[in-house]
Amino acid sequence: MTMTRRQLVAAIPAAALAANLPRSARAEDARKVVTFWFGQANSDGQAALRNDLVEAFNASQDKYLLQMEVKGAAVNNLLKVALVAGNGPDIVQTAGPAYLTAIANAGQVLPLDDFAERYKWKDRFLAPLLNTSVYGGKLYALPRDYESMHLFYNKELFKQNGWKLPTNRQEMEEVADAALAKGIIPFGAGNADWKGVNEWLMTVFFNNVAGPDIVRKALAGELPWTAPPFVEAVELSKAWYNKGYFGKNYFSLTIEQSFLQVVNGKSAMALGGTWSFGTKSYGMSKPDTVMDVMPTPSLGSAFTGPLVHLACGATLSIAKTSQNAEGAAAVFEFMLTRKFYETMNRDWPGKWALPVKDLPPDMLSGIGYPLFEKTVANLHEAFSKGQYGFTTWTFWPGATNSYLIEGIEQVWLNKITADAYLTRMQTLFSQEAKEGKVPPLPPRTA
């Protein structure tokens, strides 16, 4: 059949349209589509997601086609609305157990117990993290990563000034005062682009001043948040803010600007999360990095020694309305392959540190990022042994956590007292605990 010039011209738009259609819409592609919405990802992260997850999974088998959309910071809101409307993605990623609670309680995601049985997930994930997604005896999600707050510091600056690494509050304050005396900001910190920085700091103050056992008691409802150890924690945070330990521009600097102050020697330390390893501009993966990292030291008398904080930065579930639960489970299984672990953690360190039980040293060393490798190895050991504190974004229920973030600014800026802050927190927490909104608490060993 020959085509006239007019037919040819008319066919061009149709051909262009067909070429742009999603692969699933093409007749020749019989794969079943698995949809996945991701939250925030920088350009490195988006490249890692595309190469190490989407393309690698699609190339690894021929039954399913993974399609990912990066939705940005509003993904949690979009997801809730979409799930209620029955139009959510197959793979439901939440920002952690505290976000999962409402969705799981509402029955918007499928129990994963059958898949967990088939793929032996319960034997392959670290129990403290996996159990944060168990509601009513059923598993509703897999933890995507583990995180913790750490003390990042400029080791060159410490060396030049003869500062010793702090192991308790007194030593920490000595270093901070010495830094201030030299015009160096003790802690690089800023929340201009993300108010959640407040809770990163408060996670450290609550756990490292009051102690993780006391925090666990409060989360279990056995101790009010108004108890003296928490008052001491909040008062210490206020004292440090007022002394200028976080600099004059805490509310003006972004996370990146404040962390780069440490890298550039304008600040001595930063209380940051393990996700900081994923920002390439910090240069921590380079062999000549000036940065080093250690678990946060005790800031009170409740315990001695360093402490890491148990956090799950994201959970992965399957939507109740998913037409392709098998495909979603296959994606989860793919994430558990050694190759995925190595490539994803090499390309986007800290974002997808799957809390697998079996983490042989050679698997980590393949990443080629010594600071990250030693941190994950330490975290893995501490989490496996049950030695951890509790992060606010994983274990505090929504309204309580929101107030923890917003209200602490009022304390620091002398608008309310520590007692008033904690009283309000206790009121909100009691209400949410009564409504079953507190995520499951893993046990702890001393």
Next chain:
Amino acid sequence: MWLFALPALLINICIILVPAVLTFTAAFFMWDGVGTPVWAGLANFQNMVADPVFWSALTNNFIWTAIFLTVPVCLALVMAAALLMAPKARIVVQSIIFLPRIIAVAVTGRIFQGMIFSPATGIVAWLNEHGFSISDPLADPDRSLYAVAAVDIWHWWGFLAVVFLSAMRQISVEQIEAARLDGAGFLQLFRYVLIPGIRPTLTLMLILTVIWSFQVFEFIFIVTRGGPAYGSEVLATFAYRHAFFEGDVGQAAAAACVMSLFGLCATAVYLWLQITDDAQST
């Protein structure tokens, strides 16, 4: 006549009335946004009025309204009158003052946050380096609301000036010339000819300013997120935080009802003024 109104009526029912009724209904339920709503009676309203942040947010809405009823309106009126008197400069000046209006809100917010107020990368940083001790107003809970208002005024006043200028150009040239021949100066012309001449437009813009001031959200959310320490919190950010960060849609809906109440009051005043005008003119 109803047939002509039907398309607009249907659109209004679908995208305004139905969501409005649902929001009003949600204010009487406890709902986390994904589960089953539970009847709560007036509990959401009781919790809201017991929350000091609600009152500071409401106060900030009133301050915002007062600022926007005066500062940009005065600036815009003076500029519109000046442009009426200087037709040669009109096109260039109108283009310049209208420009902020066509820049996306998010871009404007980020420009002011990062390039003007920031003590690390903004003009404030430059001034500090050159001996002026100036702090970031966005970081001060007592000044952050005014700083965001300044950003919004920069974005808004040019548009208002163009609207007022259009209205002034409807005033009869003979009336303006007669006033001038009678010896009226700029201020007298402004007070006795231009302002009365654009009174319907001015009234409408003032009423809309009240309504919009109780709905203000974008600039505050982008630039300060209502902080620090709730210093720039308004009802819309209060509602957003409850709905999407605290999983308390009922409380958010209650706050939205209060926002709507002020809008309804402003609309009622506008309708009353219209009716009064109609009665006087007949």
